[in-house]
Amino acid sequence: MTYRITLLPGDGIGPEITAVARAVLEHVAALEGFRIEFATCAFGGASIDEFGEPLTEATLKTCQASDAIFLGAVGGPKWDRADARPEAGLLALRKALGVYANLRPAAVHPALAGKSPLRPDLVAGTDVLIVRELTGGIYFGTRERSADSASDKCTYSRGEIERVARIAFEQARLRRGKLTSVDKANVLETSRLWRDVVTEMGARDFPDIELDHMYVDAAAMHMLRAPASFDVIVTENMFGDILSDEASMLPGSIGLLGSASLGENKPGLFEPIHGSAPDIAGQDKANPFGAIEAVAQLLESLGETAAAGRIRDAINTMHEAGEW
Amino acid sequence: MTYRITLLPGDGIGPEITAVARAVLEHVAALEGFRIEFATCAFGGASIDEFGEPLTEATLKTCQASDAIFLGAVGGPKWDRADARPEAGLLALRKALGVYANLRPAAVHPALAGKSPLRPDLVAGTDVLIVRELTGGIYFGTRERSADSASDKCTYSRGEIERVARIAFEQARLRRGKLTSVDKANVLETSRLWRDVVTEMGARDFPDIELDHMYVDAAAMHMLRAPASFDVIVTENMFGDILSDEASMLPGSIGLLGSASLGENKPGLFEPIHGSAPDIAGQDKANPFGAIEAVAQLLESLGETAAAGRIRDAINTMHEAGEW
Numbered sequence: 202m203t204y205r206i207t208l209l210p211g212d213g214i215g216p217e218i219t220a221v222a223r224a225v226l227e228h229v230a231a232l233e234g235f236r237i238e239f240a241t242c243a244f245g246g247a248s249i250d251e252f253g254e255p256l257t258e259a260t261l262k263t264c265q266a267s268d269a270i271f272l273g274a275v276g277g278p279k280w281d282r283a284d285a286r287p288e289a290g291l292l293a294l295r296k297a298l299g300v301y302a303n304l305r306p307a308a309v310h311p312a313l314a315g316k317s318p319l320r321p322d323l324v325a326g327t328d329v330l331i332v333r334e335l336t337g338g339i340y341f342g343t344r345e346r347s348a349d350s351a352s353d354k355c356t357y358s359r360g361e362i363e364r365v366a367r368i369a370f371e372q373a374r375l376r377r378g379k380l381t382s383v384d385k386a387n388v389l390e391t392s393r394l395w396r397d398v399v400t401e402m403g404a405r406d407f408p409d410i411e412l413d414h415m416y417v418d419a420a421a422m423h424m425l426r427a428p429a430s431f432d433v434i435v436t437e438n439m440f441g442d443i444l445s446d447e448a449s450m451l452p453g454s455i456g457l458l459g460s461a462s463l464g465e466n467k468p469g470l471f472e473p474i475h476g477s478a479p480d481i482a483g484q485d486k487a488n489p490f491g492a493i494e495a496v497a498q499l500l501e502s503l504g505e506t507a508a509a510g511r512i513r514d515a516i517n518t519m520h521e522a523g524e525w
Numbered sequence: 526m527t528y529r530i531t532l533l534p535g536d537g538i539g540p541e542i543t544a545v546a547r548a549v550l551e552h553v554a555a556l557e558g559f560r561i562e563f564a565t566c567a568f569g570g571a572s573i574d575e576f577g578e579p580l581t582e583a584t585l586k587t588c589q590a591s592d593a594i595f596l597g598a599v600g601g602p603k604w605d606r607a608d609a610r611p612e613a614g615l616l617a618l619r620k621a622l623g624v625y626a627n628l629r630p631a632a633v634h635p636a637l638a639g640k641s642p643l644r645p646d647l648v649a650g651t652d653v654l655i656v657r658e659l660t661g662g663i664y665f666g667t668r669e670r671s672a673d674s675a676s677d678k679c680t681y682s683r684g685e686i687e688r689v690a691r692i693a694f695e696q697a698r699l700r701r702g703k704l705t706s707v708d709k710a711n712v713l714e715t716s717r718l719w720r721d722v723v724t725e726m727g728a729r730d731f732p733d734i735e736l737d738h739m740y741v742d743a744a745a746m747h748m749l750r751a752p753a754s755f756d757v758i759v760t761e762n763m764f765g766d767i768l769s770d771e772a773s774m775l776p777g778s779i780g781l782l783g784s785a786s787l788g789e790n791k792p793g794l795f796e797p798i799h800g801s802a803p804d805i806a807g808q809d810k811a812n813p814f815g816a817i818e819a820v821a822q823l824l825e826s827l828g829e830t831a832a833a834g835r836i837r838d839a840i841n842t843m844h845e846a847g848e849w
């Protein structure tokens with residue numbers, strides 16, 4: 202078996218953590234007996250410097266022809282005043298790939314519970330996966346602005362909700378079988394549709410999954426009161442933005458976390474959740490665990506669960522040895 | 526000086542904690558030499574039982590004629606299937622009073638830092654006030670729903686933002702002089718207007734206040750990473766709903782917290798943030814600290830700062846003695 206993986210090192214610490222990701226991929230491929238063909242493309246600020254735009258047509262073609270994409274990080278002060286913004290490349294890439302679900306796991310290893318801002322006794326055992334809808338809702342709604350007024354519209358269709366909920370139900374089936382759907386159905390019409398659709402799907406297609414519903418404000422509280430009680434959370438774009446960032450604090454460092462963006466078809470997009478940290482770039486100070494975690498997610502998406510398991514075991518061994 | 530204060534005991538544990546609030550008010554009035562005329566009215570479920578509606582015209586008139594209103598709590602399973610809902614009384618009251626700013630303080634007393642879900646070293650010194658816009662935004666926007674689609678519209682006008690921001694700036698001036706305005710100005714048009722208006726007001730009317738801006742997802746993280754770094758936060762309705770509930774976890778019990786809802790004119794509405802807890806009603810188990818904190822806020826709004834200070838001192842003394 203040969204996989205084509207596109208590497209987008211990007212900016213700041215992106216290249217150095219991408220080098221680690223590649224080394225890990227090569228290592229587990231040798232151990233598990235599959236092959237990887239890598240393609241490396243400039244992306245973000247690096248692509249602006251070289252080609253004048255953050256995502257070239259050639260890079261996009263390479264990405265689309267691959268089985269999975271690993272992204273380091275994009276952006277930095279160098280391009281803050283540029284006409285072309287590195288982050289625009291990321292939005293364009295997500296759109297072209299049609300990825301609509303963002304998966305953000307946040308697990309607290311027992312050896313690291315003392316690093317959490319939460320009390321160790323409370324945070325122990327936390328292993329939550331937030332599935333965030335990525336292409337709809339108020340972040341992509343129509344906007345209006347006059348001198349004295351502004352508006353943003355949040356819209357969801359049944360199809361948009363179903364496809365992301367399906368990924369969340371399937372993830373719950375691979376994990377502990379519990380799904381919490383987060384909305385504000387006591388107030389919002391989009392949330393009432395969200396709840397209706399998720400409830401119908403659960404009863405029809407996933408009767409084996411324990412489904413519950415929680416209001417977004419209650420979920421923001423529950424994340425602090427009983428984080429270990431969550432398994433998979435599914436929610437709309439903006440609620441997912443807020444809750445996944447809140448949850449990212451639980452392990453004590455965002456440097457440990459990866460994320461996957463998935464659509465109907467391959468390839469998915471895998472990246473650490475941290476930024477490009479230009480202030481420490483090139484100094485061998487960047488925490489590579491987030492990138493390595495993203496590699497484990499990438500391999501899971503390819504069905505290489507044994508290789509992903511090897512990586513997770515190695516991460517755990519490192520944490521137990523006091524390294525992170 | 527004589528103040529007219531309307532008491533709305535409401536449902537569940539509402540009456541018993543309202544009795545405590547009244548006793549505290551009478552006590553500090555005697556100590557500080559002012560008088561209080563109390564009016565007590567049925568409200569919420571209790572009013573439905575007696576009059577068939579959660580807020581009668583007579584009760585509203587009494588409220589409007591008073592200097593401040595203390596509300597216990599409303600709701601309970603008894604009225605879950607009723608045509609008239611207790612919570613509808615609260616919405617109608619807020620609307621009639623024209624209150625548009627909800628003030629939710631969350632302070633962590635050093636003696637209680639061990640009760641917080643956060644590590645004591647991290648949460649120590651936390652004393653944050655969240656000022657939430659209460660009558661605009663997506664919670665009050667136009668809604669649409671078809672079988673396969675739904676939408677909610679978020680709208681803000683300059684005037685809506687100015688009036689709540691003014692209260693927040695003034696609160697910051699009474700506290701440590703720092704205001705953090707929370708928005709999502711990198712995405713939302715309403716947030717860009719929000720940021721423009723708050724920035725203009727700060728430069729023009731409150732140059733003495735240290736103003737900064739934070740995205741809502743970053744604020745949800747920062748609340749866990751460095752909660753003690755916040756003084757006053759001002760934000761729109763939905764962000765305030767989520768962030769104030771997240772912040773309410775920091776002191777370790779929502780039973781300790783009060784809230785104030787203020788408008789252009791008197792009277793303001795003061796209440797503990799907890800619910801009616803019908804399961805423990807009438808058993809003398811309800812934590813009265815939230816109601817007592819709300820009484821302190823009520824007295825501050827009347828300008829009776831010495832009386833409010835006495836209450837805060839007494840609360841602190843109780844916490845130091847291990848009572849809460």
Ligand SMILES: [Mg+2]
Binds near residue numbers: 442443446742743
């Ligand atoms: Mg975010």
Ligand SMILES: [Mg+2]
Binds near residue numbers: 418419766770
């Ligand atoms: Mg709430």
